[in-house]
Amino acid sequence: MHLTLHLTNRCNLACGYCYARPGPDDMTFETATRAIDNCLEGPGGGIIFFGGEPLLRKDLISDIIGWCEDRHPNRFHYKVTTNGMLLDESFLGDAERWGLHIALSHDGLPESHDRFRTRPNGEGTHVELQPRLRQLLQRRPYSPVMMTVNPETVEYYAASAVWLQAQGARYLIASLNHAGNWDDDALRRLKRQYQKLEAWHWENYHSERKIYFSPFDKRIATHVFRERGTSCRLGRRQISVGPDGRLYPCVQFVGRDEYVIGTADKGIDEPRRETIYALNEQDKPQCGGCALTGRCHNKCGCLNLQTTGSLTQVPALLCEHERMIFPVADRLAARLFKERSPLFLQRHYNPAFPVLSFLEDIATG
Numbered sequence: 219m220h221l222t223l224h225l226t227n228r229c230n231l232a233c234g235y236c237y238a239r240p241g242p243d244d245m246t247f248e249t250a251t252r253a254i255d256n257c258l259e260g261p262g263g264g265i266i267f268f269g270g271e272p273l274l275r276k277d278l279i280s281d282i283i284g285w286c287e288d289r290h291p292n293r294f295h296y297k298v299t300t301n302g303m304l305l306d307e308s309f310l311g312d313a314e315r316w317g318l319h320i321a322l323s324h325d326g327l328p329e330s331h332d333r334f335r336t337r338p339n340g341e342g343t344h345v346e347l348q349p350r351l352r353q354l355l356q357r358r359p360y361s362p363v364m365m366t367v368n369p370e371t372v373e374y375y376a377a378s379a380v381w382l383q384a385q386g387a388r389y390l391i392a393s394l395n396h397a398g399n400w401d402d403d404a405l406r407r408l409k410r411q412y413q414k415l416e417a418w419h420w421e422n423y424h425s426e427r428k429i430y431f432s433p434f435d436k437r438i439a440t441h442v443f444r445e446r447g448t449s450c451r452l453g454r455r456q457i458s459v460g461p462d463g464r465l466y467p468c469v470q471f472v473g474r475d476e477y478v479i480g481t482a483d484k485g486i487d488e489p490r491r492e493t494i495y496a497l498n499e500q501d502k503p504q505c506g507g508c509a510l511t512g513r514c515h516n517k518c519g520c521l522n523l524q525t526t527g528s529l530t531q532v533p534a535l536l537c538e539h540e541r542m543i544f545p546v547a548d549r550l551a552a553r554l555f556k557e558r559s560p561l562f563l564q565r566h567y568n569p570a571f572p573v574l575s576f577l578e579d580i581a582t583g
Contacts, residue, residue: 220264220456221257223250223282224472225275227461231301231343234334235366235395237524238270239473243461245275250282253459253482258294266297268458268469273304283316297321299364301335303343305350310357321362321391324351326378330371348385355386363387368395369404376414383422383429391432396525400535405542412546423554426561435565437547440513442566452498452519452529453479453491467494470520498522498529505532514540 227241254265265286267279279298286294297319305320313320324347325331332342354361363382367375375392382390394400400408415434422429453467460472463482471477479494480486498519505511515521516532525533554562564571 219258219260219454220266221254222266222268222456222458222469223253224268224270224458224460224469225250225272225278226270228274229269229271229301230274230303230337231271232336232338232340233301234336235368235397237397237470240270245278245459245461245463247278247281247285249461249463249482250278250459251285253463253465254282254286256482256485257457257459257465257480261293263294264297264456265294266299266456268299271301271304272298273300273309276304276309279318280312283318287316295319299323301343302347302350302354305354307353310354314357319361320354320358321364322351322354323364323366324382325365325367325371327374327381330368330374330378333371334366334368351385355388359386359388362389362391365390365392366395367392367408369398369400369408372404372407372411375408375411376418379415379431380418383427388428389430393432394535394539396521396533396535400538405538408539409542412543416546416550420550420553423559423562424557428561430565433543434547434550437513437544438551438566441548441551450498450518450520451495452517453495457486467491467498468520470524494519494529500530502530502532504537508537510540510544513544516540 223245225245227239227243229236229238229240258265265282267275267282269275272279283296296316298313299321300323302322302324305322310320312318323335325333325335328342328344331344331347335343337343351363355363365378365382379390379392398404412433415431419431419434421427422431450468456468457479458466458469458472459482460466464478465480465482465486466472466474466477467479477494478487479491498517502516505516508514515536519529521536522529522532525535551562551566
């Protein structure tokens with residue numbers, strides 16, 4: 219299980235689509251360590267540093283990892299999700315020494331990135347962030363880059379993916395801002411972008427350029443093996459710890475009193491966690507008879523809560539989007555399988571691919 223520590227509600231940016239609830243709250247070292255002691259059981263686990271902007275608390279990250287390694291050497295793996303503005307050589311060196319994985323938020327081309335990812339005064343951050351992005355990917359090429367796609371900038375989607383690949387991105391996580399105004403015109407433009415992205419990603423596979431593109435590759439995985447569904451296992455796979463030490467089933471629930479499932483001091487309230495999990499896992503009435511049931515994201519608790527205010531209600535946009543993208547992903551998978559693309563077959567049919575790919579990159583790098 220993963221434990222996400224929301225180290226602070228503060229942020230040095232004011233991104234237009236951010237769902238986090240801003241505020242002055244900071245987590246204490248004592249709260250973090252009590253949560254780890256009381257919530258993570260077994261021989262392993264993941265600790266994720268989140269915010270706000272977690273790099274505003276670099277010292278706390280260092281203290282927590284140091285404490286974990288003193289008490290439980292090599293038991294945990296660590297990850298931080300950051301806007302990247304505070305990345306520097308010193309922190310990158312520490313991250314390598316700690317084994318801390320870094321995921322960076324970036325929306326691609328300036329026309330897309332600077333529309334929403336701004337400082338509080340409205341200034342765009344693309345120019346300032348670009349050298350930090352390059353620095354991270356040169357040192358840690360498998361660092362995920364997380365791109366948010368908005369209706370106002372959707373026409374830059376494909377070009378932004380190509381641009382991020384040119385910067386060195388090999389692991390690109392792209393998600394829609396489901397809270398945006400996706401009217402019919404925006405959806406038509408999105409469909410055209412997926413057609414461009416299909417051609418781009420086919421060429422990646424055909425030329426054996428290793429880049430994982432989540433909108434397609436995640437869905438291709440459910441095309442190859444139907445049992446790889448998309449249930450988010452709300453509150454079972456990961457738990458979020460708010461700055462005040464209250465526990466929640468996922469990141470977008472933090473601050474919502476009705477979804478508290480325990481505290482750092484007392485641990486997990488198991489009956490409460492199971493109640494929320496069971497509610498989220500219920501079959502969604504509007505999904506009855508849909509061919510994509512079991513493959514789509516209809517049981518993503520964070521998404522449903524953000525857009526409809528309910529765990530049991532699936533937003534209409536999700537249905538529109540999944541019916542749009544799955545045929546593209548399935549068509550791409552069928553074509554690559556027919557062509558016996560070596561990279562495609564290795565990535566999606568060989569469980570050892572991540573390790574073998576990493577070793578190959580070391581040998582040829």
